[in-house]
Amino acid sequence: MCRTFEIEWQAKELLMTKQNFFKHSKIGLAISLALGSSVALAQQAADQQVAADEVIEEVVTTATRLQGSAAAVVEERKAQAFVADILGAEQISRTGDSDAAAALRRVTGLTLVDGKFIYVRGLGERYSSTQLNGASVPSPDPTRNVIPLDMFPASIIESMSVQKSYSPDMPANFGGGNVDIRTVSIPSEQVFDISIGTGWDSNFSDDGLTYTGGGDDWLGTDDGTRSLPNAMRAALARYQESINVADIANFDGVDVATAAATNRELAAALNTQNQVYSTGLEPDLKGSVAYGDSYDLSDDWTFGFLTAIDYDKSWSNHQETDVVLGIANGAATVIQSGESRVTAQQVELSGLLNFGLQYGDYHRIETSTIFLLNTQDRVEQGVVETPNTIADENLSYFDTDIRYESRELLTKQVRGSHFFPEYWNIAVDWQYAESRANRDAPGEVFYRQNNDRDLGEGIGNLAFQQTRTATTLQFQELQDDAQDWRMDVELPVYLSDMEILVKGGGQVSKKARSSYSRRFAISAESVDNAELANVGYNELFSDANILDEDFGLQLFGAPTAQDPNYLAAQQVEAGYGLVDITLNQDWRLSGGLRWEQYTQVAAQLDLRSMNVIGDVTEAGRKEDDIYGSLALTYQLNDEMQLRFGYGSTVVRPDLRELTEVIFVGPLTNFKVRGNSALAVTEMDNFDARWEWYLPAGENYSVGLFYKDLTNPIEAVEAKGTDSDRVITFLNGQSGSLYGVEFEFLKDLTSVRDGLFFSGNLTLSDSEISIANTGNVELTNNTRRMTGHSQYVANLQLGYDSLDGEHSASLIYNVAGEHIAFAGVKQGEIGIGDAFEQPFHSLDFVYTWYPDFNSKLKFKVQNVLGDDVDIEQNGQLIQTRTVGTGLSLEYSYSF
Template sequence: MNTPFNRFPLKPISLAILAAATLPSASLYAQDGSEDVIEEVVATGTRLKGTATAVLQERKNQAFVADILGADQISRTGDSDAAAALRRVTGLTLVDGKFIYVRGLGERYSSTQLNGASVPSPDPTRSVIPLDLFPSDIIESLSVQKSFSPSMPAAFGGGNVDIRLKSIPTDFVFNMTGKIGSNTNNFDDAYQYNGGSDDWMGEDDGTRAAPDSIVALWDSKQFLDDLSTTEARDILKELNKDYDPVLQSVDPDYGFNLSLGNNFDLNEDFRVGFLLTAGYDNSWDVSEGFIGEQAQRSGDLISFPRFFDEVDITEHTVRWSGMANFGIDYNRNHRVDFSSVALNDTRDQISEKVGNTNNIQLSDGQRIRDFEVVYEERQMWSNQIRGQHTFTDLNFLGFDWQFTKSRSSRYAPGAINTRFILTDNNEDGIYDKDTESSLTNATTAARYQFQRLDDRVENFSWNLNYPYAIDKFDMEFKVGGDFVTKARTAENRRFDVNTRGFSSSSTLQGGVFSEILSDANLDAAELSSIALLSDTTIAGDDYVAAQKVDAYYFEADIFFDNTWRISGGVRWEDYRQAVVPFDPKTNQIDLSDEADRAQLAFQESDFYPALAVTYIMSEKVQFRASYGETVVRPDTRELASSTYIDPLTDFPIGGTPGLRTTQIKNYDFRWEWYLDQGDNVSVALFYKDMDSPIESVQSPAQDGPPLVRIANAENGELYGVEFEFLKGLGFIGEGIWDNLFVSGNLTLSDSEIQLNGQNVVEQTGVSTSVTNLTRRLTGHSEYVVNTQIGFDSDNGEHSASLVYNVFGERILIPGIDGFDDSFEQPFNSLDLVYTYYPDFNTTVKFKIQNMLDEQKEIVFEEKVLRSETRGTSFSLSLKYEF
């Protein structure tokens, strides 16, 4: 289609900056067939706003409301992965460092694509992929579409995030980057434990894995229920018990990246190209915190009978990535690309916690000490082949297609949690972890857990577009199909160490788990009739899920007189999903009631229309308005009644068979003003009307944290306004002001849902006492602020950015029993990135993050429920281009 780009002319210097910023990531081949090539262009000037203006052209020409974040913008703000980078986009907030909330809607209300294709998730509790899995070094751009169009999935609430990976370069590329850094929290010694020899690779060497003897019992469906005391002792001896925390110095963070690419003319008709990238990152995060559990109220006083007031956490993360892209072009009109990407993110965390419970009280001279190890390997592999074809003899008819086959996995061996009793025997007020400690005499003195999840996705889509022009009309008509097949299998095995199997409690004295349960002590210990191991795997720990989506869509994009643009169409989607929980011990479905079984299958088909109208008032000003009808469906685990642990809150969550789909009507309006030299201002209004929004509620628990259930609210709404701007400061005066610019965005919004307590009880089947039946959406922030002050020197050798981000408080845990909702508190993030270009080939970058030394807090009724320090991190990197 002949899109009238010339409606938005930029000054020549801005065009030069824009071209310079986008050329390295441009398409491999020119489309005009010209053989004339400009070998080199040397421009003397500043990088002023180059990174921020590089994506203006694409954003201006989007038919539907969208925000684009380019690779240079990501580099300028110093964000290391897709999740961290996306928090810079207007109206987006980051939760747990992994999930993006668009316009205050939780991660379930956003969909994620990789190069326009559906991707699997390695998260056992969510079908949405954690975005921290994608390192920024392989990302070409991030597109966040906030208004629905028929060519994207109908499962659309807040927006659709498309992660577009780097493609074939236009010229030879060979560069290497090395980096080193640390965090102020890492300066002192921190708790660590003995892992495996391959931990630096992000891979367990078998140290944490379950012994073969236990795996054989699981495979034979015998499990550990009927072991004799001798058999239990022999198996316990085979287990890895060397998890004890030891204070050690923390290594610095380090990493590297490598890119190699080029393209070649085979003859007059064929051209080929490739791009290879590899990256590795090894980092440590040390923090301190507080954890409160099950609050109690006495008059105006709120207390925690169970709490940990000494929490020390050390997290070791190893990430590596690899990507290979190959492309071939015929006659500039037909192109086929193949890309393969492999990602790994390994988290190894140990926490040392001291606190009290209902029965173990400080007033009695006792404390509890827990240490916990959580180790998980998250991986994703994706292979994609894409074709783009233009048939010039058929009025430039276009045909695009792609096929993507991808899989993800989460392997979590050897998670362990232990409990010790600390007694102040000498009454000196100090609870010595070595001399005044004993492993608790309980049925669960320690718990081992082993988990495995595999998610597979196949996605095939095609798109046929036909441009047509007549008189003052430029039109393009598009039809397409999108077919997605997903399959997931998950299993969980757990067992407890029952120290009541020892005849004498003196065996449990000491503070080192591996010594108390050493082979020598186990052989010498006198055992009772109680087995030392008990299998606590429960029904629902295993499940399989399948999902299939067949979709067809039609879109029309019509320009009239370069003044009006009308885009719209309809999508038809047939959605089928089934989730089946199993009892691992019987391999039978974990639901005896036929009615409940019937609700495990979920099927719906419907039409989803969308319409967008753009009025081009002048060369610099345009107005957009759009409407779309979309849907949000329950996640796979939420349709099964089995219970799982939410890694965000550590609360148990129970699914609800028969959850209803959330129907959403989306309204958007945006005014955009594009000024000279890349300056721009935009104001957007949005409103969402939701029927049966899927929300979290709580049910009181007998022991431990309350049980969270998933249920439908009656209705809900979300509305707000977004401001965005980019402005050079040269208008203030000459000199330094010419080298500065300011950009930022502000989102102000509100939401409300209505819950019916009786309907929630009937739907979930459990009693609940919701404090606020009318409240905001879970995860919704009433404001989000992003600002950036940028500097570029006249000689182009120096650039710097001071970046600030903050979000308003948001509900993470809905309140029950008269207690108010628990809110995650605003986190004021202030980062500084300085870049030095000593010559044409070298880039030196220094980065400081969280300069205000903010900490993460969850608060209810002015009472801190949880807190965690984050520290100030800093890093230095050197990049050389050959």
Template sequence: MSSMQKFNFSRVGRSVLLALSTATALVSLNALAQDNQTQPATAEEDVERISVSGRLMSSAASAAAERREQPYVAELLGMEQISRAGDSNAATALRRVTGLTLVKDKFIYVRGLGERYSSTLLNGAQVPSPDPTRNVIPLDMFPAGIIESLVVQKAYSPELPAAFGGGNVNIRTTAIPLQTTFSTSVGTGYNSLNSNDGFSYAGGSDDWRGKDDGLRGISPALSAAQAQYGTLTPVNIAEALGGINATNLAQAETIVRELGTAFNRDIDVKPTSVKPDFDGSVSLGSRFDLAKNVVFGVMSGVSYDRATQNIEEQERYYSVSGDNLLPLNRYDDIKGTEHQVKLSGMLNFGLELGVDHRLETATIYLRDTKDEIKIKNGDSIETINEANRSNTDTSILYEERSMLSNQLRGRHNFPYLMDLAVDWQYTDAKARRYAPGEVEYRRLNETQADGSVFSFLRRNQNAVNYSFGDMKDNTENFSWNAKLPLTLGKAEMTFSGGYSYFERSRNAQTDRFNFDTVGYSLQQLSGSFSEIFSDDNILNPDNGFKISNVTTQADDYLAAQMIDAGYGALELNYDYKFRLNLGVRYEDFKQISLPIGADGDISGNLTDSVLLEDGFYPALSLTWFINDDLQARFGYSKTVVRPDLREVTPVLYVDPLTDFKVTGFAGLKSTDINSADVRLEWYFDTSNYSIGLFYKDLDNPIEAIELSGSDGNLLMSFRNAQSGEVYGAEAEFLQQLDMFGGDAGQWLNNFFVAGNLTVSESEITIQPFPGADLTNLKRGLSGHSKYVANLQLGFDSDNNQHNATLTYNVFGKRIAFAGVNDKDDAFEQPFNSLDFTYSYTPTESMTVKLGLKNLLDEDVEILQQGEILQKRVEGQSYSLSFSYKY
């Protein structure tokens, strides 16, 4: 496929949208992005506050008060809670919420359900994900500095998108300040794995900016050649030159060799010392009185985080024996280094017109750059049974993930219209994953008779693989909500309704190229990478160097999505004894995902690529205020979880979280979910407790399964199981240690404990599939943990100068992927996380903070058949920061 064809969205994209609009009434994608209509009241609005002495537990108590006012089951983390626990981003903070676990430091599992069953909003609006393999946003991209609070709603309400499984996370960013504020911080960190040398290469010398230095991307010469010749083989080029003859073939071979010099080959991996991490941030906000009852506010901030961590992993290799994959007692050892740069910026404006009208804008930019080198020493099918031979696989991956969100929202109260309240929002967001110059190659190691090792690049048509990927995801959405309060005797009612529209378009393309070294001698292949592929060696006709652009595994596709939604709801509060919330949402959903063939045209059956559905999604919540301290909740809802764009596109890709090959499946159905919750909550001055039960019934749950393969590598895909269910109990508490008398009791007043525990069971029934011999047709849901526990011990000194927090988190083992061919399911093992944070505040403006992570020095392990299938050493992390604010 030519570069011109691949990147010309107007030619291919318009044909997609035309077919979509005529055959399925589908265009791009537009969906609901709710803003503040679902947001709980903020600090400056009507929120009941729990009175506590001094500053002790104040943030946790205010979060509990806001949660108490929620009509639906929800959890909340405030800015102070996030800060005192030492969490650097939204992902690490959320793992402390009841029933939540963190996967790969990026994605949240709610009540044991995988990330597909959670959704993320930014200030109430749905925004695109820069991760092409996941529908949800990687939460590690949101630095703690821009977060005002995190709201996790576990029970569905009709203002939210109907795509609701385990829960919804709403990231609320810092609002317009009440007064002029300024803050800045600098910090450093270190991981215990970095005591050894790491790896680097010349092409990554400028990555401190979090921006490609221009060496990795596809060159103009290569793009022009693809546009002119299409497939870069001598025969194809000769045809483009006028016909296949000796003269044109010779010229074509020369062109191919010259194109080989257009690749970045300065990628020799070398050991290097690892520098300490660095992070810094600055924010500034203020308010200005423009006229009577007219206030203008601004809030801005920028943060930078540079981190490097060495990689130590193990993988078990499965060789082929007949029809079965048998585990061998040998492992591949993986060493490497990951260099990451995160940059974020925020600029918010606000205009208050009296107390009844407020307009706000919010612009957020996030960029996350990863530069990773992995070197794997082990065996392959060719060498597994040869004692004197092994392989060294080298992979280099550089990717930039970015998101830009622009949001305009308003709140309006109309006292002269029976206190009608209206809020609205418009959000335009763009996400991109740019991965230029991904390189993979293998060297063979042969032990000689004298004990020396002869190492050389393999002589193969696919000796080196280059990949250039680019995915752009654009969303646009608008929503409005209206609320009308009425009072009839002891009954206070609020009627509400709203509309939302969400539109998405995605364009993903990947160029792949192989280097052919069949004509090289083994002695030539024993040099370094830059020596083997020097200009002289590439241009020398005697070496027979060739390149080829691979189209058989290209993952180019176009996708579009559109959602029209409306809802109506009623809240009835009778004599402050009972509160009833009921409503229903209607959504009209349309989606198409089309793979693009080598010729630039749509491949596959258009009908199989379209998903059209609509439906009503009801929600009910009943709260009984038993007394001033105790309340009971009951909730029921019907929701849906739809397959992700990538899951329904039949193209091959590599999952960056697992390194497994994955292919989509066009026949996936949506999962219908019926949920029920029952909960008791106690709220006291210096403590609060809750206990609850939940149940979810899943129809056609989507599961990742392993397909049969012949190369010893895992090939994953997706299928609908028949049915599934999840049920369990959860409890949490917050208690100041003030129940003791005497001097000991006075001293213990400075401590509080908080914790939560979720225990649950899950089961799915799944039918046999062609090409996948599943071992267990009844098992737990993938990613489900039977228990999740969090415990926190906090200390605040009387003078507020010393604050310390010890936090512990653990989750039960969970299925990483289902077993096949009579093998057991593969389980990720429990990870016991113990972290400590200490803050010293000598003045009201200055704070020094020490953070210690993974004090138990736990490793991430996936076991199958009682043996380690994958292992990742996490190491212990240490950080020190200084901040100043006024």
């Protein structure tokens, strides 16, 4: 039997009115994509064989995998009134990307930052909104309002849409673009898929780091060891958050000795068994299973369901260097440097449960429940040089940093699609979604030891410091809740040479966030120096030593004004209307207006009284405005079209950025402080694109874009009192971004059957002007925007064997250097901006299809072995080894 890629598309009772409805409506686009990659091929054959008002019984066609994977997404992209890029599940599978973030970097003009966040056309993640099946979702990240896209495994994604030009049915908080992650839907027939895989990284050849505290079960979740003990929670409630000896004595009315005994008992209740040791690393492990079916309950009613579970346990192990530049003796110089090893174990678990009920061909209700869990257990150890040790070549510090975090997202959605041919062909979409995101970071441990290298090469004689912070333990909790209601109504109107689609709707989105952090320190100020040298962490901070009043350990813990405790809420109410006009099948004009009322409040919280700090009315803001868009498409011929678009949008400060408390960013390790005076950013967006779609899936496009920004928000470095970087947020006066995008997919069968070449290239530039303030003194007040790369390139050389048994892809991705953080100056002397250097990513993916039901996929990631580097003042200030990864995955469909 010939192993061509067979596709069957069956459509029954597809009337002319319904075809026109599908052509323009969101419902129709979703249905066409769900039918699979055969829609475009089948529709082309059907149009040639039947009249538009006849019934299509069945169409069967064959195509290569190249055609199959591209046809559906190309068809949806062509049908969009506004500039958008679509990424389908087959395309994601082909490149072997494991999550949404990694997959989106293949889209034209998109760059991946920190492995989690997407920059659209060089604008930071704040300038892009993310939706899940068209609904807003909360974020478990304490320093960002945008959800980390690495939380979404590729196995639950049906497609992703990146809309780059604004339309009124999108939220006005739209800068670079909107990313809509669309999860897999109800199948039309029984599906049962299972897969298992493993992986290995070249960095695994070196031993990793782990520690005795916490738990290490297969889910990576904390077994309660790291959590704040109940005794401590009760004491914090009793003593109004301060468990210092003096506060206990005052509250209980007891002498200092009695209060000190209570203090020691509370210290012993904490988990202080966090000894770090070396360990070998296990290979990565992943697996997934999905099952679904559809049942005809009667001639009119159909019920379907789909459930899926995905599990992934992986390790990372790399070396890091970090240098901080400052001004000394009238010149830029190194004021801190360090070298460390970082080992992290990450566990990802996702679950999806969908139910669907359909009545006839025109009414459908579907529910989706999606659970995402991502845990990371991270250990970092290394030598640090500071101003206190740089002058002494025999002395350095040896830092240990242990961090555990669990991120969860639970979202429940119910949506409906209805078509009423008897009522002027009106179509109605509606959706309600509620979501909760949590971040739990219990028992974060940090301690610094003196390293006397005079007693040995490298790491010599280690001694704990005789300070109040001999070790610190931090406990953070964050909860983000979101609710989203929306309804869209469409009315098609048909005239002799004109088709008009009138669309309107409304949306209400609510978010509420609470963030709590408690930090404790165990003091060794009264401990003899002899007891602090050459001793392990578990031994020094044993219960016996803690409870021994003569040993000298003491617990400190009281809230401060800078603790990251805050409450925040946001509500957006919106209504819109747009008109989509097609004239003579050549011209298409779409445009409309959106009204949004935005209310937001963010206030610091005093844990002692559980009251907000300051006047909450001054911390809130409320505003409303009207935002418009206009898009014009001209069909040059059956294969070629021109697009033009304009949109006025806004980018608002997120919940975190308006609170003036300090967080330590979990990704950058920088201190981050909010700015309550931030203003919204207003944007004017212009787009133009030429598109050419050829048979066999070939396509070419060239796009131009320009964005004008008023009050752009930038992350900048603030003046600090120590050698740590403190990042804050500031409004610039103006900003602009402009560029050109090229995209292509070329069939190379003339060279070799089954060979193709695809890719995209974005060339752009930006400029922002920011004035200095009393807290921020920038070296360059006019420069490129932070995070903006002047070029982004994606190339893929692919091969599909004619017998359908083999496919292979060589994929290259690179983004030009971009500003990681802006340079600051002291007096008249400035330090230059820090630039993250291009990372040349080259991956190879090979898939073997031994039969119709199974496939074996092999991937080599980062073939070139490139590292992540940041340079400042011509000096390498940060580097992180990445390594080359190998993975093997087998999947079977019953």
